[in-house]
Amino acid sequence: MKLHRKSVLRFFRGYRTQAPDREGxxxxxxxxxxxxxxxxxxxxxxxLFYLEHQADHTPLGLILLENCQVEPRLGAxxxxxxxxxxxGGEGGRAYRLAAENPEELRAWLWALAGATWTRLAExxxxxxxxxxxxCQAAGQEPGSPPEDCGSLAIPRTLFxxxxxxxxxxxxxxxxxxxxxxxxxxxxxxxxxxxxGGGEAGTQQLC
Amino acid sequence: xxxxxxxxxxxxxxxxxxxxxxxxxxxxxxSVVKRRLVKxxxxxxxxxxxDEAEPIGALLLEHCRVIHEEPNxxxxxxxxxxxxxxxxxxxxxxxCQQWMAALRQAxxxxxxxxxxxxxxxxQKMTGKxxxxxxxxxxEARFQLSGLKA
Numbered sequence: 001m002k003l004h005r006k007s008v009l010r011f012f013r014g015y016r017t018q019a020p021d022r023e024g025x026x027x028x029x030x031x032x033x034x035x036x037x038x039x040x041x042x043x044x045x046x047x048l049f050y051l052e053h054q055a056d057h058t059p060l061g062l063i064l065l066e067n068c069q070v071e072p073r074l075g076a077x078x079x080x081x082x083x084x085x086x087x088g089g090e091g092g093r094a095y096r097l098a099a100e101n102p103e104e105l106r107a108w109l110w111a112l113a114g115a116t117w118t119r120l121a122e123x124x125x126x127x128x129x130x131x132x133x134x135c136q137a138a139g140q141e142p143g144s145p146p147e148d149c150g151s152l153a154i155p156r157t158l159f160x161x162x163x164x165x166x167x168x169x170x171x172x173x174x175x176x177x178x179x180x181x182x183x184x185x186x187x188x189x190x191x192x193x194x195x196g197g198g199e200a201g202t203q204q205l206c
Numbered sequence: 207x208x209x210x211x212x213x214x215x216x217x218x219x220x221x222x223x224x225x226x227x228x229x230x231x232x233x234x235x236x237s238v239v240k241r242r243l244v245k246x247x248x249x250x251x252x253x254x255x256x257d258e259a260e261p262i263g264a265l266l267l268e269h270c271r272v273i274h275e276e277p278n279x280x281x282x283x284x285x286x287x288x289x290x291x292x293x294x295x296x297x298x299x300x301x302c303q304q305w306m307a308a309l310r311q312a313x314x315x316x317x318x319x320x321x322x323x324x325x326x327x328x329q330k331m332t333g334k335x336x337x338x339x340x341x342x343x344x345e346a347r348f349q350l351s352g353l354k355a
Contacts, residue, residue: 001215003266088210124320145316
């Protein structure tokens with residue numbers, strides 16, 4: 001089957017404007033080679049990409065996350081190991097991955113479990129219904145979500161001071177956390193580069 | 207970029223949002239219209255030869271533009287490459303409109319923007335965060351900042 005790569009690569013690159021949902025280092029067991037390789041993983045929507053290096057322009061590979069089973073793997077040779085089991089009958093794969101620490105494991109399991117299109121649709125439906133009901137009750141014309149990222153102009157009224165305060169407060173806390181990681185890395189003689197961080201927002205630094 | 211063909215095939219067998227036989231023409235110059243079974247599953251558009259069980263191709267429907275073309279037709283192009291169009295001929299204007307609406311709403315990014323929009327609007331109208339009950343209000347991907355270009 002021909003997967004039109006350009007459509008996927010564009011999504012992957014995110015037009016340089018959108019942070020991925022999650023990214024960071026994960027260990028990945030090769031299909032044939034049974035040792036774990038360090039890869040940079042990027043979760044965008046229902047697609048999980050992996051790269052040889054964080055700065056690579058093209059991913060090494062892609063994992064489709066619909067109808068997958070994501071579960072921790074106890075008793076594996078690597079600690080913090082988990083498996084992504086993809087459908088496809090006998091052709092489906094079990095991707096054997098491992099996080100570098102328990103926080104990363106927990107965060108990735110959570111992110112991957114919630115990443116499917118199906119789940120997003122399940123969340124969206126009741127919200128849309130609730131919005132329309134509220135508009136009807138208020139005698140208000142329902143609005144529409146913005147069309148596409150490129151032409152967005154958010155009215156100032158959308159951001160209350162509280163939201164801005166919380167948003168930037170989070171950024172500051174994340175920056176502090178990453179700063180601490182850099183400090184630790186340099187204290188340890190720079191033997192390990194810091195991971196992508198606990199939250200998706202950290203790549204705004206790069 | 208590696209991917210598992212079987213994963214894509216499995217996806218193509220899932221229940222489709224929309225499925226129909228349409229006339230399809232690729233973006234290359236001199237392409238001719240061919241009858242294809244076109245199937246919309248999550249944010250992927252699969253197309254099959256009408257008598258085959260496995261798709262010949264798949265398109266990821268993110269950051270794409272769906273445009274009405276005369277008559278009874280629509281095209282899909284991707285934002286950075288507006289000249290490369292995948293053309294689809296429907297049997298009626300009604301079918302064409304149905305497909306266009308479905309394709310526009312199929313994008314993960316569109317759904318995420320919609321969710322953020324509805325969440326924010328509901329919060330303004332009721333003072334309550336509708337995502338609170340799912341325990342996901344703090345997830346970065348559902349924050350207002352996701353709407354910024």
